[in-house]
Amino acid sequence: MTITLDQLNAASPEAAAQMLDGLYEHSPWIAEKALAARPFRSLAQIKHAMVRVLAEAPREARIALVRAHPELAGKAMVSNTLTAESTNEQNKAGLTQCTPEEFARIQQLNTDYNARFGFPFILAVRGPRGTGLPKQEIIDTFARRLDNPADFELAEALRNIHRIAEIRLNDKFGYEPTLGHDVWDWQEKLAQHSDPGFAEKGQLTVTYLTDAHRACAQRISHWMRDCGFDEVEIDAVGNVVGRYHAATPGARTLLTGSHYDTVRNGGKYDGRLGIFVPMACVRELHRAGKRLPFGLEVVAFAEEEGQRYKATFLGSGALIGHFNHAWLDQKDADGVTMREAMQHAGLCIDDIPKLQRDPASYLGFVEVHIEQGPVLNELDIPLGVVTSINGGVRFIGEVIGMASHAGTTPMDRRRDAAAAVAELILYVEKRAAQDGDSVGTVGLLEVPSGSINVVPGRCRFSLDLRAPTDAQRNRLMDDVLAQLKAICAQRSLRYTLEESMRAAAAPSAPEWQRRWERAVDDLGVPVFRMPSGAGHDAMKLHEIMPQAMLFVRGLNSGISHNPLESSTSDDMQLAVDAFTHVLNQLATENP
Template sequence: MTTLASLNTIDAPAFVAALNGIYEHSPWIPERAAGKRPFASLAALKLALQDAVDVASMEERLALLRAHPELAGKAAIAGELTAESTGEQAASGLNLCSPDEYARLHQLNSEYNAKFGFPFILAVKGPTGRGLTRTAIIETFARRLKNTRADELAEALRQVHRIAEIRLNALLGIMPELGALVMEWCDTIGSWSDTEPGLTCAYLTPAHCRTAAQIASWMQEAGMEAHIDAVGNVVGRYAANTPNAKTLMTGSHYDTVRNGGKYDGRLGILLPVAIVRHLHARGERLPFHLEVVGFAEEEGVRFRSTFLGSSAICGRFNPALLDTVDEAGTTMRAAMVQAGHDPEAIAALARRPEDLLGFVEVHIEQGPVLLERGLPVGVVTAIAGSSRYLVELTGVASHAGTTPMGMRRDAAAAAAEVVLLVEGRCSGVASLVGTVGQLEVPGSSVNVIPGTCKLSLDIRAADDAVRLAAVDDILAGISAICARRGIEEKLWKIVEAEAAPCSPCLMDLFGAAVERQGVPRFDLLSGAGHDAMQMAQMTDVAMLFTRCGNGGISHNPLETMTADDAELAAQVLLDFFRHLAERPALP
């Protein structure tokens, strides 16, 4: 049987022969990677093969793409594919297409080749290796046909590497067991939603409560003591053999945005649970208590309140929030009581900082940085601070046909200026981003000048001084726009979160764990907010990002990752736990 050890020791021609078929009709790839042996890990081998493609000429990369067959194309129908391609297409049932599906794929293949000059390539075995459905394949085909050529070239090459990854796993008899388990768990709870289709899991809805109960059940099955606390956090504890040991906390949130993704937040809960399951099966305990927390609420969908779960753990829960109401008029207090929680017990959830070693969070990146660099994981340096506002602009609604352009008090036109103001002020400044994510003209009509416009502001940066300076300039700019246009402005601050730098010590432990997996350490900023921001108020924090597929799309049903990346993240986190255990204390 082929093993990594044998690949490291055989001569170069034998190495190339052993990897024949990993990359379609392209032996030059293993030929160029052979010189980088020995490989410390399977991940290192995959990266070496990927690097050979990255530094190849454009002609060589296009030849690699053109060596791949069309999906359900003429070669497939005629039985002329390689054994690997035949098996992969059959795994997704492409050999069983209906006449309509064959016709649709034929049309898409023709349009795609005409636009891009190479065949559509997709790892049809999908993120878990079990295979995509024909419907999913056709939908992906149609969506990617809208890409620019440069973006599609990059995505096609990424799909080539994913195909090679799956083939290497098969060649070496390797199954990403922890990663596959986490993906399966994400699929299970990802099917429970407040609304259909898609995934929406808002605080204390039936889908939310069902998800909490299932996570608690998985924790117990993994060998943990588990309960759901007064705010709805799911807490699992894997105790050390020493009762007075300190506690390392990890976890993330299990609520979602509206029509969100399956891995946002939930990966950071289920990955450590899978690791505990592995440790428990081995009879292995860590010299510190490990506490995994599924935070009940981070997204703020139902009550427009963020970080409810982590703020309670930090002793920073604001009791005034209990009187806020959702769109149906239900107070948060009533929702808690209905779900079986005791609002009066929330204050008692606060942890003592002196009992903690720190807090670490694994999270899907929710962006394209790791994806574009071809790296499965990265170490987070800091979480950007955030300032969020709701803005209401009020002018005068009047007749669109009879009001001269120079006499209008158009709230929507003022809002348009605000959008451009935010874009201009936040462009070209390191780590600074600004977004108007909501824009509404209430009671609008095609023949009425908008009298009211509502919009949101979201300003983020890793440096709080940079962020606050941008906020000051934007708010002053809004006032100037409104004064010039005769518009009344109202603003409500809804979030003010300071940037949270990660602990250099914990970052280095993560970085060393990444490198021991044969992957280069890469540090990056988190532009998105996370529960670790709250936890940083009471203890040292660190984060590990995993690669996000589909161009880095998140907060979207297209959010995706692979079982292999989840597996590698699990191995990094497990290594982190074990090496943290070797340290007598954190400085």
């Protein structure tokens, strides 16, 4: 029998505690204390109330909670002494049907984990969608987390316990995050497309205008049509554009979206979450036969990451008239120019100037994005309201020295290009740390045709510098470039440096930030404000119209640009609900 919020809020303390019994393994005190926060407006509010209870509990109580949980496929499962909830969860993950080899492997991992941490390994085995993780993924996660520091692993265990409780709470209330499931499923299906060389390894890589990239565009466009968009097109740079018309012709439009390209061996949710959340909202509007007093334009931007060509924010830049035609002559690693790639894809280069949007026709731009960081995950908060996006600048450089014999060239006569870049990397690390909130990264490092017994004569590198304000970023950039010049002069080297991207810091428009805040608060979720250290398409649209972003919590410490990038369908549902709330606010403001 399912529970309702009204029943829980009206029940006596004893009856309410009984309703929530079993959420936390052998630890009813957590739900009992959380009930002091009644009346609850939503399941999300109940979940966070329990998170707060545990966060405020002594460390000993938190460790005791972890130890109250059974081992995965452990003695309690073998002896049939698991709770009904744990039995259901381990069964859904297939742990009750392990092969002898799988069982032996898990038993050894249990032994090693307990010896290292002093408590059992905890994993929400029903996974981010609630349907159960594959056994191999469970085993791989088990092995990976053995290397974590002890304090981090305790926190990770507690985060998984909260996820277990969240799913159990959903079951008690008969709740399914249906739209969150749909958004999650779209991302899984889109991840089936990956570039050659990566697809064979099971890795996700989708770079600009490859076969996989164009397959993604086609699939997104088909889904948009299925959702009920009135117009769907793939534009002159490969953006997929879906339009849902306003109730009144000539009304202004809300612009939203994100990118569908990926970094190499990246995650499934970076960018793509911001395409599918508004798509789900449009589909629900279409199903209800409802029109808004403004139009809705969802853009799946073709290129944001700058992986195949040095053309970061190509898709969103085209919408503000910032397409650099010099990019067309750039060549990828296989010698294919961007012009050739666009022609092969059937794009009309001459139409690119026509993509520029008129700001007067738009209300503003909003973007939903996975956080790509650990903050929301560590706080156990599902959504974050972005206050600003840090400004950034990127360079591609090469230091040129003299390749020479590693055995016969004395140390004081070497012109080692790689050593110079190594010195620069250490300086970037030190200089960025001086600001506290600046960051600097050399993410690409290559010695072309390098050999073990040759002093490097060339070294290619990237440089990524970011800071909360443009002035701070510029000071960091000036110092780093001056240091590069000094290093090369001292070592008798020369260098080339090409700026590949510059984006101004983009503070959120106050009125748009407040709309996200009202939406989050109405869901019963704490309103947490945070800056974005990562760059987003919103930075480009910020140059011509007001913008604001919403972050969604990521799993695995919020890791991104990585195969471990993940989020739950429950959090995706909250993002859809928050987006819908913003639409309703705008409808009220613009009748």
